[in-house]
Amino acid sequence: MSAFPEVKKAVQYEGPQSTNNLAFRFYNPDEKIEGKTMKDHLRFSAAYWHTMRAGGSDPFGGPTMFRPWEGKDTVANAQKRVKVFFEFLEKTQIPFYAFHDRDIAPEGDSLKESNENLDAVVKVLKEEQERTGIKLLWGTANLFGNPRYMHGAATSCNADAFAYAAAQVKKALEVTKELGGSGYTFWGGREGYQTLWNTDLKRELDHLGQFMRIAVDYAKEIGFKGQFYFEPKPKEPTKHQYDFDAAACINFLRTYGLEKHIKLNIETNHATLAGHTVEHELEFAASQGFLGSVDANTGDLLLGWDTDQFPTNVYETLKMMLILLKYGGFKTGGLNFDAKVRRESFEPLDLIYAHVGGMDTFALGLRIAADIRKGGEIARMVKERYSSWDSGIGLEIESGKATFKTLEKYVLKKGGIDANKSGRQELFENIINRYMFK
Numbered sequence: 001m002s003a004f005p006e007v008k009k010a011v012q013y014e015g016p017q018s019t020n021n022l023a024f025r026f027y028n029p030d031e032k033i034e035g036k037t038m039k040d041h042l043r044f045s046a047a048y049w050h051t052m053r054a055g056g057s058d059p060f061g062g063p064t065m066f067r068p069w070e071g072k073d074t075v076a077n078a079q080k081r082v083k084v085f086f087e088f089l090e091k092t093q094i095p096f097y098a099f100h101d102r103d104i105a106p107e108g109d110s111l112k113e114s115n116e117n118l119d120a121v122v123k124v125l126k127e128e129q130e131r132t133g134i135k136l137l138w139g140t141a142n143l144f145g146n147p148r149y150m151h152g153a154a155t156s157c158n159a160d161a162f163a164y165a166a167a168q169v170k171k172a173l174e175v176t177k178e179l180g181g182s183g184y185t186f187w188g189g190r191e192g193y194q195t196l197w198n199t200d201l202k203r204e205l206d207h208l209g210q211f212m213r214i215a216v217d218y219a220k221e222i223g224f225k226g227q228f229y230f231e232p233k234p235k236e237p238t239k240h241q242y243d244f245d246a247a248a249c250i251n252f253l254r255t256y257g258l259e260k261h262i263k264l265n266i267e268t269n270h271a272t273l274a275g276h277t278v279e280h281e282l283e284f285a286a287s288q289g290f291l292g293s294v295d296a297n298t299g300d301l302l303l304g305w306d307t308d309q310f311p312t313n314v315y316e317t318l319k320m321m322l323i324l325l326k327y328g329g330f331k332t333g334g335l336n337f338d339a340k341v342r343r344e345s346f347e348p349l350d351l352i353y354a355h356v357g358g359m360d361t362f363a364l365g366l367r368i369a370a371d372i373r374k375g376g377e378i379a380r381m382v383k384e385r386y387s388s389w390d391s392g393i394g395l396e397i398e399s400g401k402a403t404f405k406t407l408e409k410y411v412l413k414k415g416g417i418d419a420n421k422s423g424r425q426e427l428f429e430n431i432i433n434r435y436m437f438k
């Protein structure tokens with residue numbers, strides 16, 4: 001029995017003129033852009049926790065989602081759910097997925113039982129991967145839901161919580177490897193604090209560094225070759241998360257000697273919660289060599305929490321794709337829809353509309369970004385803006401030859417500076433609009 005009976009076969013590309021709500025207008029998986037297929041540029045992924053597990057509850061009300069395949073929270077039901085998920089992935093043509101250990105299988109009464117539950121579901125995931133060719137983008141462990149993590153996991157004041165979290169990540173790494181995952185993500189969960197009165201910040205940060213270090217060691221030990229990611233988020237659930245933004249995460253990784261092993265997983269909604277734009281976070285991470293993967297969603301700028309909505313703003317995806325193209329695109333990462341349908345959009349069909357819309361939004365962003373790059377004005381104008389660095393005194397500074405003394409001599413001789421030129425922000429914006437609305 002189909003879980004998505006309205007969608008008879010996989011959603012297909014029909015082109016921009018199509019009015020079919022169950023077709024792609026811009027995402028044409030095998031079409032090449034800048035020499036690479038759209039599928040390989042975008043590397044779409046669906047998040048198990050939202051797509052299969054989000055019930056729609058909020059602080060004021062319980063679950064609203066109509067999910068006819070759900071039953072008791074048993075391993076058998078978890079296995080059945082995997083099949084529904086793969087039907088969903090096939091019908092939307094999403095080639096990757098991501099999960100937390102506890103999304104896919106129920107937590108047992110002991111670690112041993114939880115691990116057995118996980119193995120039983122991983123077996124079905126593996127079968128479904130083999131049947132469909134769909135792959136695991138990354139795995140992770142839920143180190144925040146269980147009350148044992150009320151003070152955090154790696155940064156808990158309770159050393160036993162650290163130990164339990166380590167045991168959980170050990171297993172999560174093993175199953176991620178078993179499923180051929182191309183990455184593993186650390187998202188801080190409750191790694192942060194509510195008040196400094198009761199917090200030894202330095203000790204907590206040291207513990208987090210140590211936790212990641214032994215995770216990296218264990219990955220090496222078992223031969224897990226996937227890429228580790230660290231996902232910035234400024235707040236929620238704690239008032240102050242340690243992985244605040246890209247700059248804080250990179251500083252953390254460098255401080256604890258982890259910069260060779262861990263890249264970043266940038267999430268749009270987390271960027272805006274940190275008071276940044278996602279393009280700032282992406283550009284900054286990429287410029288420092290930390291571009292890993294993207295949790296593709298969007299927030300509501302009027303709400304101060306992680307609303308995890310589906311991306312529909314083409315200006316935003318265009319900016320993201322321009323940065324990705326500039327830095328050579330994804331190696332191991334992808335565009336993981338860490339997004340959930342609104343609690344009012346409770347029908348299974350809404351999951352399809354949401355993902356198809358998100359995919360098309362990124363596909364159109366990619367097309368326009370490639371077009372802008374082909375036109376070349378933006379890159380040329382930026383290059384021209386910095387041309388004083390290409391020769392003369394600029395080149396001397398960049399090549400490390402200049403000192404304060406030589407620069408003083410230069411200024412004394414010259415007597416002033418070359419005239420500044422306009423930044424032309426409005427012109428840049430107009431050119432982008434010209435490409436947007438052709």
Ligand code: XLS
Binds near residue numbers: 140267306338
């Ligand atoms: C929560 C995070 C989470 C991570 C995976 O806000 O975005 O979903 O992506 O643990």
Ligand code: NI
Binds near residue numbers: 187231267295338
């Ligand atoms: Ni995320």
Ligand code: NI
Binds near residue numbers: 267269270
């Ligand atoms: Ni999030």
